[in-house]
Amino acid sequence: MTDYILGHINYWIIIILMMVGLYTMMSKPNLIKKMAGLSVFQTGVILLYISFGKVTGGTAPIVAEGFDTYSNPLPQVLMLTAIVVGVATTALGFALIVRIQEAYGSIEEDELEKMDDET
Amino acid sequence: MIHEQLSVLLVVIPLLAAPITAMFNKLSWSWLITLLVCASCCFFSAWLLMDVANGEIIHYELGGWAPPWGIEYRIDALNALVALIVCIIALCTTIYSRKSVEQEILPYQHGMFYAAFQLCFLGLLGITLTGDIFNVFVFLEISSLASYALIAMGKNRKALTSSFHYLVLGTLGATFFLIGVGLAYAATGTLNMDDLAAKLPLVENIQMVHTAFALIIVGLALKAAIYPLHLWLPNAYSYAPTVISIFLSATATKVAIYVLIRCLFNVFSLEYVLTTWLPQIMTVLGAVAILYGSVRAIGQTGMKKMLAYSSVAQIGYMIMGIGFLSQQGLTASIVHLFNHALMKGALFMAAGLYIYRVNTATFENLKGMGREMPYTFFAMLIAALSLIGVPGTVGFVSKWQLINAALEQQQWGMVVIILLGSLLAIVYVWKLVEVLYFQSAEKIRVQGVESGSERIGSSPLGMTSAMWILALACIYFGFNTELTLGTAGTAVDLLFSAGGTK
Amino acid sequence: MRDNLILRVTARILIPIIILFALYVQFHGDYSPGGGFQAGVIFSSAILLYALAFGLDTAAKVVPNQALIATASLGVLLYAGTGVVSLFFGGEFLNYSLLADEPTTGQHIGIIIIELGVGLTVAAIMLLIFFTFARRILN
Numbered sequence: 147m148t149d150y151i152l153g154h155i156n157y158w159i160i161i162i163l164m165m166v167g168l169y170t171m172m173s174k175p176n177l178i179k180k181m182a183g184l185s186v187f188q189t190g191v192i193l194l195y196i197s198f199g200k201v202t203g204g205t206a207p208i209v210a211e212g213f214d215t216y217s218n219p220l221p222q223v224l225m226l227t228a229i230v231v232g233v234a235t236t237a238l239g240f241a242l243i244v245r246i247q248e249a250y251g252s253i254e255e256d257e258l259e260k261m262d263d264e265t
Numbered sequence: 266m267i268h269e270q271l272s273v274l275l276v277v278i279p280l281l282a283a284p285i286t287a288m289f290n291k292l293s294w295s296w297l298i299t300l301l302v303c304a305s306c307c308f309f310s311a312w313l314l315m316d317v318a319n320g321e322i323i324h325y326e327l328g329g330w331a332p333p334w335g336i337e338y339r340i341d342a343l344n345a346l347v348a349l350i351v352c353i354i355a356l357c358t359t360i361y362s363r364k365s366v367e368q369e370i371l372p373y374q375h376g377m378f379y380a381a382f383q384l385c386f387l388g389l390l391g392i393t394l395t396g397d398i399f400n401v402f403v404f405l406e407i408s409s410l411a412s413y414a415l416i417a418m419g420k421n422r423k424a425l426t427s428s429f430h431y432l433v434l435g436t437l438g439a440t441f442f443l444i445g446v447g448l449a450y451a452a453t454g455t456l457n458m459d460d461l462a463a464k465l466p467l468v469e470n471i472q473m474v475h476t477a478f479a480l481i482i483v484g485l486a487l488k489a490a491i492y493p494l495h496l497w498l499p500n501a502y503s504y505a506p507t508v509i510s511i512f513l514s515a516t517a518t519k520v521a522i523y524v525l526i527r528c529l530f531n532v533f534s535l536e537y538v539l540t541t542w543l544p545q546i547m548t549v550l551g552a553v554a555i556l557y558g559s560v561r562a563i564g565q566t567g568m569k570k571m572l573a574y575s576s577v578a579q580i581g582y583m584i585m586g587i588g589f590l591s592q593q594g595l596t597a598s599i600v601h602l603f604n605h606a607l608m609k610g611a612l613f614m615a616a617g618l619y620i621y622r623v624n625t626a627t628f629e630n631l632k633g634m635g636r637e638m639p640y641t642f643f644a645m646l647i648a649a650l651s652l653i654g655v656p657g658t659v660g661f662v663s664k665w666q667l668i669n670a671a672l673e674q675q676q677w678g679m680v681v682i683i684l685l686g687s688l689l690a691i692v693y694v695w696k697l698v699e700v701l702y703f704q705s706a707e708k709i710r711v712q713g714v715e716s717g718s719e720r721i722g723s724s725p726l727g728m729t730s731a732m733w734i735l736a737l738a739c740i741y742f743g744f745n746t747e748l749t750l751g752t753a754g755t756a757v758d759l760l761f762s763a764g765g766t767k
Numbered sequence: 768m769r770d771n772l773i774l775r776v777t778a779r780i781l782i783p784i785i786i787l788f789a790l791y792v793q794f795h796g797d798y799s800p801g802g803g804f805q806a807g808v809i810f811s812s813a814i815l816l817y818a819l820a821f822g823l824d825t826a827a828k829v830v831p832n833q834a835l836i837a838t839a840s841l842g843v844l845l846y847a848g849t850g851v852v853s854l855f856f857g858g859e860f861l862n863y864s865l866l867a868d869e870p871t872t873g874q875h876i877g878i879i880i881i882e883l884g885v886g887l888t889v890a891a892i893m894l895l896i897f898f899t900f901a902r903r904i905l906n
Contacts, residue, residue: 171437177429184436191444198451206800221450224399226804228443231406235436237896238413242429244903249422258426273860280847284840329862 156197163190175255177246181239188232195221195228271313272325272338272394275306275348279387287380292372295379296363302383303359306390307352314345320755324396332396333457339396343599343756346749347393347523350606353738354515355386357610361731362508365617369506370418378418382512385411389520398446398532399456401524402439405488408520409435412513416505427500434497438487445480448473449532461532469537481528482543489521491584492554495577499561502573507617510569514576514613515606522583522602526595529587530760538590547588552682554581559689563696568616568626571693572609575652578686579605582667585679589670592757597666599753604659604742608648611735615645618724618732628700635701640729642701644736649694651739654687658743662750771820778820785813793886797875803882807889814894823901832898835891842888849880 151158167187171180199221207219247253250261267274282302286295317323317340325338340348359382370378388408392401413435417428450456452473453464468474483494490498498518502510529538538544558578565571579601586598618641619634620626635642651658654665664683671679742749793806818826849863856865863877864870 171433180433184433187437188440191440191447194444195447198447208799221447227399227403230804231403231410231439234410235406235432238410239429239432240900242413242417242425242432244900245417246422246425246429249425262423262426270854270860273854277847277851277854277860281844281851284843288837288840326859327861329859329864 156193160190160194160197163187163193177243177253177255178240180255181236181243184239185232185236188228188235192225192228192232195225268312269325271309271316272323272340273327275309275313275352275390275394276387278302278305278309279383279390283380283383283387286383287376290373290376292363292367292375295376296359296366299362299379299383300356300359303352303356303386306386307349307356310345310348310352310390313340314342314349314752317342317345318752318755320759322759333455333460336395336397336400337457338394339459340394341756341759342752343523343526343760344393346599346603346752346756347520348390350603351386351389351393351516351520354512354606354610357614357731357734358508358512358515360734361511361614361617361728363727364725365507365621365728368621369420369508374418378415381411381414382508384408385415385512389516392520393523396458397456398449398458398461398528402443402446405442405521405524406439408517409439409488412509412517415509416501416513418509419504419506421504423500424504427497427504431497431501434487434494438484438494440484441480441487442484445477445482445484448477448480452477458527458532462534465533465537478533478537478541482525485521485525485528489518489525489584490577490580492550492557492577492581495554495558495580498577499570499573502576503567503569507569507613507620510573511610511613511617514573515610518576518580519602519606522580522587522598526587526598526760530595535590535761544588544590547584548676548679549588551581551583551585551588552679554578554584555682555686556689557581559686559693562693563689566628568619568628568631568697569613571697572612572616575690575693576605576609578690579609579652582664582683582686585683586667586670589674589676591670591673592761593666593673594670595757595760596750596753597663597670599756600666600746600749601663603749603753604651604663604739607659607735607738607742608651611648611732611739612645612652614728614732614735615641615648618728621728622724628696631700632704633701633706635698637706638724641724641732644729644732645701646698647736648739649697651743653690653694656743657740659739659749660743662743662746666750774820778816782813782817785809785816789813789890793882794879796882797878803885803887804889806882807886807891808893810886810890811893811897814890815897818897818901823898823905827898830894832895835895835898839888839891839895842884842886842891845884845887846881849877849884853877 164187167183167185167190170183171187174180174183199218201215201217204215204217205213207216243253246258250258252258252261279302282298286298289295289298313323320342323338323340324332325340326332327336327338330336366375366378385408388404388406388411391404392408395401395404413428413432416431417425446456449461449465452468452471453461455461455464465474487494502514505513529543555578558574558576558581562571562574562578565574583598583601583605586594586601588594616626618638619631622638623630623634647658651660654660664687668680668683671683789806789810792801792809793803796802796806814826814830817829850861853862853865854860858865861877863881864873866873866876
């Protein structure tokens with residue numbers, strides 16, 4: 147049992163990260179906290195892919211003498227793309243938050259909704 | 266030489282043009298570049314459709330790397346049809362956009378607006394053409410990121426909050442899709458759709474594949490705004506700049522539905538889908554979406570929001586068609602995907618013209634505008650009749666197919682709901698007609714239009730002509746169903762024959 | 768901004784090293800881990816350090832906004848352009864084996880140009896994001 151838990155330690159961490167991210171995103175009215183939750187959630191996914199690609203005892207996938215087990219480089223390349231997408235999303239999200247702050251004077255979702263209902 | 270490169274050119278042309286557009290900041294230049302890009306893409310995609318209309322499949326290896334290692338573009342009748350409709354709508358939107366953009370977007374943003382528009386267009390085309398499931402994610406995010414930025418350019422400050430909601434939910438959907446793809450990759454070791462289809466049956470009983478399936482479907486459902494996951498759609502479409510409402514409502518959700526069809530029938534096989542509860546769930550959700558969307562549309566006080574809720578209902582028809590899992594149901598869905606793009610495009614264009622003239626599209630301010638703008642009103646009426654499904658318009662073709670599909674499976678309840686949906690559509694279309702034509706105008710209607718502005722007396726030619734092209738297409742494709750039904754039939758035959766054999 | 772001698776002297780020493788390292792990661796990415804994304808981010812961090820130490824306005828003189836937009840666009844054009852050139856050589860998009868007589872030489876040339884495009888775009892975009900936010904908040 148202990149072996150099972152410790153052997154899958156990365157997956158436990160990934161699940162915890164994803165759930166923390168999702169929970170933050172759904173429960174917090176503050177828009178910046180929502181973005182933070184989204185980022186944590188995406189980080190969980192990135193770790194998930196990297197875990198898939200890891201081969202026990204494998205080295206970095208560069209051809210060199212004396213090494214014949216390599217980790218799978220494809221998930222890492224895929225995550226490079228996903229990280230870039232994540233950066234773009236976060237930047238765009240924060241840009242929107244700055245504009246929302248300028249337009250409404252608040253970034254708490256419940257207050258925003260109240261202001262929208264009034265008009 | 267061009268002939269072999271057709272598929273990639275569709276993505277490369279906007280990719281080359283977008284950075285150039287971003288550097289110019291003059292409306293006339295960026296508009297012209299976008300027009301050229303859309304026109305050439307339209308031409309190429311029509312050419313592509315002719316090549317594959319007889320059931321052929323084109324494979325294009327990017328960078329010369331053979332699949333399953335390299336990324337390939339795989340085009341059959343289904344992709345080509347979806348790509349064509351995206352291109353047609355993009356072209357009409359661009360023709361329409363000039364005056365509307367001049368009015369609604371701040372001058373210093375014109376270049377960036379058109380660059381983002383092209384990126385969104387590029388992303389949507391990329392999704393339709395690619396045969397690599399991770400590539401779908403990348404293009405999905407390119408188009409979505411561009412559309413978040415575009416929606417946020419709307420004049421009303423609510424555009425910002427609705428864009429933010431769309432961003433959070435859209436990213437959540439895309440990330441779910443990404444986890445699903447990752448699990449499928451872990452189970453099979455491949456990302457190529459054909460290769461996945463070949464390898465998934467070998468492992469289809471392990472838990473990981475079920476999870477992958479569920480996550481992929483939920484992620485796509487969020488992007489496609491299928492009923493309980495539609496919450497971002499009405500606000501995003503009604504507060505976006507008009508041009509973007511037209512473009513996104515006619516293409517973005519359709520492309521997500523295309524990916525859904527592709528994943529259900531090509532990646533996961535028909536047999537696999539039949540072992541799950543998904544078909545029943547989709548039919549029921551489709552039915553609920555039809556009723557919910559139509560009822561909410563009736564209750565709206567603004568034209569754009571009414572149209573956005575009607576989109577939720579129309580997506581319901583498509584989902585119901587997929588849920589039947591029969592050849593006829595799927596044909597109905599694909600044809601409706603094409604037809605709905607035409608009519609929703611035309612309707613949003615009409616809404617945009619009213620906004621151009623009176624600065625708002627709430628019903629209070631639109632009273633009697635139909636009599637003042639008879640041509641716009643008439644084009645809108647054609648598209649609205651098509652939304653109801655009056656014979657002689659495109660809406661009738663796809664609804665007739667859908668009803669037949671329901672009858673074939675003897676799902677009487679669904680037949681009733683489809684007919685009820687049409688009745689509800691009559692109600693909200695009537696509300697629109699009554700406000701625009703039968704109620705008498707009020708004096709205070711025009712707000713914020715400077716006196717002496719060219720907007721007072723006339724509608725610009727570009728806007729009206731683009732709207733009429735789509736409105737007439739609604740009638741033309743209602744009588745000549747060869748292109749839509751024929752191609753959709755070929756596509757469906759391919760999808761059903763592919764299941765299990767390859 | 769308050770004069771902070773230690774910060775300025777350290778920045779002056781560090782910035783050239785960071786830029787050198789960025790260029791190394793950029794151009795050695797062909798043989799070892801590295802490439803455009805990483806190099807672009809490292810490069811932009813050098814300019815960020817400059818902006819933090821010497822103020823936004825000074826940094827804006829070094830890298831004006833318009834130049835950043837142009838660089839970002841140029842990077843994308845370089846990327847897509849390389850792909851289109853291989854179309855003209857009769858291959859598929861981005862098939863850079865055809866860029867030289869030997870396929871391997873062609874691949875070396877291709878990947879260096881492509882990564883250069885990526886590096887330019889990433890560096891410019893990272894800086895644009897930073898400057899846009901920084902100015903908004905200062906105003």
